[in-house]
Amino acid sequence: MQKILDAILADELDAIGSLDVPESYRGVTVHADEADMFSGLETRDKDPRKSLHVDEVATPELGPGEALVAVMASAINYNTVWTSIFEPVSTFGFLRKLGGRHDLPYHVVGSDLAGVVVRVGPGVTAWKPGDRVVAHCLDVPLEAPDGHNDTMLDPQQRIWGFETNFGGLADLALVKSNQLMPMPKHLTWEEAASPGLVNSTAYRQLVSTNGANMKQGDTVLIWGASGGLGSYATQFALNGGATPICVVSSPEKAEIVRSMGAELIIDRSAEGYRFWKNEHEQDPREWKRFGAKIRELTGGEDPDIVFEHPGRETFGASVFVTRKGGKIVTCASTSGYMHQYDNRYLWMNLKSIISSHFANYREAWEANRLIAKGKIHPTVSKVYSLDETGQAAHDVHRNVHQGKVGVLCLAPEEGLGVLDHEMRAKHLTAINRFRGV
Numbered sequence: 001m002q003k004i005l006d007a008i009l010a011d012e013l014d015a016i017g018s019l020d021v022p023e024s025y026r027g028v029t030v031h032a033d034e035a036d037m038f039s040g041l042e043t044r045d046k047d048p049r050k051s052l053h054v055d056e057v058a059t060p061e062l063g064p065g066e067a068l069v070a071v072m073a074s075a076i077n078y079n080t081v082w083t084s085i086f087e088p089v090s091t092f093g094f095l096r097k098l099g100g101r102h103d104l105p106y107h108v109v110g111s112d113l114a115g116v117v118v119r120v121g122p123g124v125t126a127w128k129p130g131d132r133v134v135a136h137c138l139d140v141p142l143e144a145p146d147g148h149n150d151t152m153l154d155p156q157q158r159i160w161g162f163e164t165n166f167g168g169l170a171d172l173a174l175v176k177s178n179q180l181m182p183m184p185k186h187l188t189w190e191e192a193a194s195p196g197l198v199n200s201t202a203y204r205q206l207v208s209t210n211g212a213n214m215k216q217g218d219t220v221l222i223w224g225a226s227g228g229l230g231s232y233a234t235q236f237a238l239n240g241g242a243t244p245i246c247v248v249s250s251p252e253k254a255e256i257v258r259s260m261g262a263e264l265i266i267d268r269s270a271e272g273y274r275f276w277k278n279e280h281e282q283d284p285r286e287w288k289r290f291g292a293k294i295r296e297l298t299g300g301e302d303p304d305i306v307f308e309h310p311g312r313e314t315f316g317a318s319v320f321v322t323r324k325g326g327k328i329v330t331c332a333s334t335s336g337y338m339h340q341y342d343n344r345y346l347w348m349n350l351k352s353i354i355s356s357h358f359a360n361y362r363e364a365w366e367a368n369r370l371i372a373k374g375k376i377h378p379t380v381s382k383v384y385s386l387d388e389t390g391q392a393a394h395d396v397h398r399n400v401h402q403g404k405v406g407v408l409c410l411a412p413e414e415g416l417g418v419l420d421h422e423m424r425a426k427h428l429t430a431i432n433r434f435r436g437v
Contacts (some may be wrong), residue, residue, distance in 0.1 A: 001172075021057060046086075067175055075409065091107050091182075111197050120174070135181070136197070138160070141155035190411065206236050219301050226257050245294055245297060247262045247268055249399070284342070284390065305322075311336050319351065328351065380404050
């Protein structure tokens with residue numbers, strides 16, 4: 001592995017294809033025999049630092065249409081948190097169903113990467129060893145007709161590193177070649193790795209015709225607007241001529257979205273919203289108080305679109321506050337996936353709930369293109385080493401982070417990998433916004 005890393009650091013990428021691929025590599029794993037380790041604990045008490053390991057794992061065999069990538073950096077997504085606490089189900093069920101190489105007693109996790117292609121399998125013509133790439137996380141074989149209009153509808157569609165093995169929190173990763181995209185030249189490895197999953201998901205949720213199909217002038221309520229998904233949703237809203245209403249949980253997070261250009265901000269901790277009276281019953285009075293706050297900020301308008309990802313805690317309020325004929329676009333459910341809402345406010349006002357689960361290749365490509373053009377920027381706030389991945393996932397689980405939390409894999413330090421320094425200088429303030437510098 002060291003010779004491959006040396007070639008990358010020396011920018012001798014043409015030599016990559018002639019170097020030996022190691023028989024094993026470091027990967028962040030969960031173990032099948034520990035899947036019940038958190039039984040009986042509340043979700044908030046389950047600790048990723050106890051379940052995520054850094055192991056030496058065997059390099060998988062490369063198949064047709066696949067690529068093996070030397071991973072310079074990766075990032076934490078909430079699906080890594082789910083995997084680490086074995087919720088809502090253990091990911092080993094996914095791996096057993098997939099079978100073959102993927103069905104192992106360990107799961108190498110991670111759904112983001114930036115790195116360099118080291119090998120391609122038979123049939124791959126678009127990529128070659130030495131290419132600098134990022135990867136999106138849609139793994140789809142496209143054998144069924146269902147996926148040929150929108151690959152997200154393919155019955156065998158999976159999320160790489162969550163529903164497949166050999167993910168991106170590792171020194172090497174196995175991907176399908178149609179997951180690869182060019183690495184933006186003005187970004188470091190850790191910056192380029194961080195947008196993948198959340199940027200593509202936010203693009204599909206808000207911009208795509210498969211999502212909310214956001215237009216200029218729309219009012220968009222964005223939950224967790226300084227977080228992984230929300231930070232990109234806020235950028236897409238501002239970039240696309242919409243007006244975001246950014247919901248955050250602290251003055252510090254309010255300042256982050258304000259610095260991005262958002263003007264309408266709700267600090268839910270300061271307002272003290274309590275949408276649930278108890279574990280079983282919501283409080284419509286709080287929905288109405290929340291709706292009144294939105295109208296106060298907008299001059300009487302309700303949101304055309306609600307960007308939902310907290311789930312159980314907020315969904316009833318989201319359905320209530322959406323304007324007549326508006327759209328609630330939902331994914332993730334980080335506060336719980338058993339949603340409750342008053343259907344009268346949905347059906348009698350012709351509102352729509354649109355589900356979203358990542359993005360198809362075209363949507364991911366367009367989202368990455370906007371990053372490469374400097375229209376949308378990475379939101380890295382903190383970077384950990386591969387050995388510290390458990391702590392990085394713990395930060396995300398406890399929501400003590402902002403934006404995205406990066407992880408260095410092969411990269412020995414932050415700040416490496418930039419090719420276009422002139423473009424970087426132009427956008428440096430925006431690139432560093434979530435770092436607080």
